Amino acid sequence: MKTLLQIENCTVQFGGLKAVSGFDLTIRENELIGLIGPNGAGKTTIFNLITGVYRPTSGEIRFRDRSVVGHPPYKITARGIARTFQNIRLFPSLTVFDNVRAACNLHLRHGISHALWRGPSFDREEREVEKTASELLEIFHLQHLREAPSTGLPYGDQRRLEIVRALATRPKLLLLDEPAAGMNPTEKEELMRLIRFTQEKFGLAVLLVEHDMRVVMGICQRIAVLDHGTKIAEGTPETVRADPKVIEAYLGDTDA
């Protein structure tokens, strides 16, 4: 399998604080990787690093063999990395449908003059966008809600919508930031199926940050464990589960 994302020895330093240090991770096509660690370990920082919100103080990040360090987030998304957010960030003034349509903008060819003239090429692209958005919403059972205000949806639907929206950017790598947060066990089961389904249907690699161990252990092929900004373990769910360093990081030193 081809290597998709390569993070090499990255450090993110804010003033005196090292949020992440010496982090390595390789993600190949179609892999489902989990990133876990206690609160404040730096998991979302890693996401922000990959998506270009933060710039690494040192180290390298390569996506599809090209460095993405220093690129603005929208360019990194165009390269094929999409994400969801820990605190859902939908566009409140747009409908469900338009939230997804907006995410199709980056693939558009037409310019302002087309938007103003409304010629055939504009109409064609608008149809395509509508079709893409509708199909995605259909797959994820949100079509019937398409005209609703996006933030008016029930919590679980909002999370699903965020994933749909990210998929509209046609990513090769999808980053999910705590998608199971606030869900009950049934919803989590559903989510796990959804993630596996998404991954297979769209041929994606997925990097998942999650606190719920059942979800992570249940679907991830490989898991990296982060504590205080450094990777303390990496391996299959079984390996990681049994690793004493991981147990200590989560439960604390029992002798203390």
Add this chain to the structure above:
Amino acid sequence: MKHFGPKTWLLIAILASFVISLFEDRINAYFFDIIITIGINIILGVGLNLVTGYAGQFSLGHAGFMAVGAYISAAITVFLGEGFAAALGGGSFGGTTLYLAALVAGGLGAGLVGLLVGVPSLRLKGDYLAIVTLGFGEIIRVVIQNTEVIGGPRGFSLPDRTTTFFWTYLSAAVCVYVVVLLVNSTYGRGFCTVADDEIAAEAMGINTTKYKVIAFVVAAFFAGIAGGLYAHFKMYIHPEGFNFLKSVDIVVIVILGGMGNTPGVIAAAVLLTILPEGLRSVARWEALPEWLQQVAANRMILYSLLLIILMLSRPQGLFTRRSRFRKKKP
């Protein structure tokens, strides 16, 4: 409404403007002044609404773009007027062509300045952006004030009143057309994402700076056209007329109309143009006590009070319903 596409509406508006303009000589000069001013304020308000209402960017320097358009178009008319018109064989055709060329040049000049100001400034957010745009607006004014060849602080005079009802409302119709079309397209959705959540927008592949600059430049272009129309109507322009207060006036139109509510902004433009005139008549009511007349005469006191009260009680504007949510028509 569904039967008529936007292009049809534009044509209807242009036709209506033409028909009405045939009667413009019959209209009383005082009312005519107000009518033209309404048209100009519509262009200013609808343009700024694109930036502030849809794309969510504060701009307190819009009068600066109007000034650029006013002075460029005025300069062309005054300095190039004779040669140009003669080259076109004189007569009304030459005059009209020159006028239109001056207007468009003013708009393009303003658009260019909008680009120059926008690209560095639009990286800033909220209050900071407001202050920087204010700063640029003032700098433009100060530069004009110190440029002798166009009159400096004494102002600049134009020879003829070439702005007519038709040109004013044609421009207004085109402006509304452009804004409505942009808003109801992929660009419109883009603007909304920028206004809602820039970080999420960037994460969805939207180049937020590009969208902000587009809104900014389009608005600046139309402000420039408005400036040109104004210059060729009043036949006299001076830098103080394009100061911070003028920028505030335009912002108030946008807020009163409801941010992101183009019809509301048009209505607000009409209302805010008529209001000072109304106040002026109130000030002359013999029935009111002296001090009340005085206060009414100082329309700025009422204006600012109205503004404060409006913000406290109905910040979504006069014409928008309470909901934060704006429905987008396909």
Add this chain to the structure above:
Amino acid sequence: MTEFIQQLINGLSLGSIYALIALGYTMVYGVLRFINFAHGEVYMVGAYIGFSVAPLVGKVFPVSDDWESFSWSTTAGAFSVLLIAMLGCALLGILIEWFVYRPLRSRPRLTVLITAIGVSIFLQNVALLIFGAAPQFFPDIQPDRVIEGLGTLTVTVNQVIVLVVTLLLLAGLHFVVMKTRIGTAMRALSYNPVAASLMGINIGVVISFTFAIGSALAAAAGILQGIKDPSIDPLMGILPGIKAFVAAVLGGIGNIPGAAIGGFIIGILETMVVGYISPMYRDAIAFAVLILILLFKPTGLLGKAEREKV
């Protein structure tokens, strides 16, 4: 060289005014993340309060005719005017915050911004209505004279007084902010409003206090300006307001020492530009500085970048 020192002295004098006004902007921004557009007008009101009460104060503490020697009466009189203006504007600041800004606390930023602009225009025009547009003469509560024995340097007593009073006020502010409970509460609020309220700090009181202090300092600036240059008019707050704001941004908005330093820098810069380049650019210099800072170092000289949590 003496030319340079002369300009420096004049600049410090001007800068004192800007510093005092800038402090109000920065403190309010620190606790509310809001630019109080109407602050420049508070400075103007301070000057006019002084203008209005000085004759009455003058009856109790007559201004001495003898310019050469120190007079208790004159000093007490000037001090009283200063105090009354500061108290008056502190009250004004509290009222504005209470009735206008407080109800808008949860509203979008643009709403509050426009409201502040509305307050600013309102105050200007009320002053225009009451006092008329023509400049008035600020009463001579502190007669001026040039200090002897400095060679070609022209330094007046009032320039020294302005600087000394400013420094005293700055010291007073420093004490309040660093050593008193309410000052500490202000600082806590500026770092983290949620945590501050959870610690039992009464946010409303602290905010009112912040406005009161900021407005009092602006009033002091108004009185000092009246002493320096007796011409006052209702629109006198506009330009100094903007320049003081630039000073606050230069120093790092929200940073108190920064605002003072920024004020002095802007004052000196403006004086130098007018003296050495051209008086034409007096007002433009502040805008140019503003644009340069915001484009290249928006956090200012002493400010810290605030990261948005993603």
